[in-house]
Amino acid sequence: MLTTICFDADDTLWHNERFFRLTQEHFASLLRDHASSDHLAERLLEAEKRNIGHYGFGIKGFMLSMIETALEVTENRVPGSVIAEIIAAGQDMLGHPIELLPGVQETVTALAGEFTLLLVTKGDLLDQERKLAQSGLGELFDGVEIVSEKSPTVYRSIFSRHGTTPTQALMAGNSLKSDVNPVIEAGGWGVYVPHGLTWELEAAEPPEGHPRFRQIENLSELPELVREICHNI
Structure with a gap:
């Protein structure tokens, strides 16, 4: 029995997943001058695959993968204000009801x-x-x-x-x-x-x-x- x-x-x-999707859309808008949304999504997914072993599953690993992807697609020229927005988006996810x-x-x-x-x-x-x-x-x-x-x-x-x-x-x-x-x-x-x-x-x-x-x-x-x-x- x-x-x-x-x-x-x-x-x-x-x-849960819908909040990740909404944050990813915001991420794409922040970097629209550097990469298309589809290309950015591919690069972000690749980063998440690489980083699971380092950060595990969850919002914090997702946030770090977004920062890594932003650095990659801008060849390390991403403005500090964009990094700040990514961190703020992750913090919003961590506090979502x-x-x-x-x-x-x-x-x-x-x-x-x-x-x-x-x-x-x-x-x-x-x-x-x-x-x-x-x-x-x-x-x-x-x-x-x-x-x-x-x-x-x-x-x-x-x-x-x-x-x-x-x-x-x-x-x-x-x-x-x-x-x-x-x-x-x-x-x-x-x-x-x-x-x-x-x-x-x-x-x-x-x-x-x-x-x-x-x-x-x-x-x-x-x-x-x-x-x-x-x-x-």
């Missing part, structure tokens, strides 16, 4: 009484803690795991720490690469909840046909899906 339900945070419980996605509060509350609930998210520790505190969901979770990467090994370790096995655990999230495929590989259930806006570095192919893969349109469908899985196990 399922005993543990895990949730991703960003773009599964609350909006949390907005829950539809059905999240009801879904998490409904499952909290029956299952062990874990929040499993990547990103900056302080920022993720801030968002969870502002969300009002913190008391509903039995554990919070903020990790640098989501891999089968990481998931197995998380399940073990919380006294369960992969076969008794389900992970719901908007990223096939991080929330679904590695959990299934670890032996658990992966539930894909598409968001609509997905960071390019989180793109992956769905494990179509796998017996422990499910897809729902929004999180409010999860309690019924969990009941169905428990009934059929």
Whole structure:
């Protein structure tokens, strides 16, 4: 039987990617005299790929990648005022209020009484803690795991720490690469909840046909899906 339900945070419980997109549009406007928006987006994505190993996931790494990209496309001639604007944009992102996605509060509350609930998210520790505190969901979770990467090994370790096995655990999230495929590989259930806006570095192919893969349109469908899985196990 399922005993543990895990949730991703960003773009599964609350909006996140749209703030990155808005900031990237502002970034493109700041550097429109030096590069087209498409070219700038390509260079920024390349910088983010290079820098994940140094800065990890989250707003701070994104901000540093924007500064690096600005230096590259201007051949180190970017005005100090532009660097200041980039820093200010990152600080605005770090202070942005949390907005829950539809059905999240009801879904998490409904499952909290029956299952062990874990929040499993990547990103900056302080920022993720801030968002969870502002969300009002913190008391509903039995554990919070903020990790640098989501891999089968990481998931197995998380399940073990919380006294369960992969076969008794389900992970719901908007990223096939991080929330679904590695959990299934670890032996658990992966539930894909598409968001609509997905960071390019989180793109992956769905494990179509796998017996422990499910897809729902929004999180409010999860309690019924969990009941169905428990009934059929």
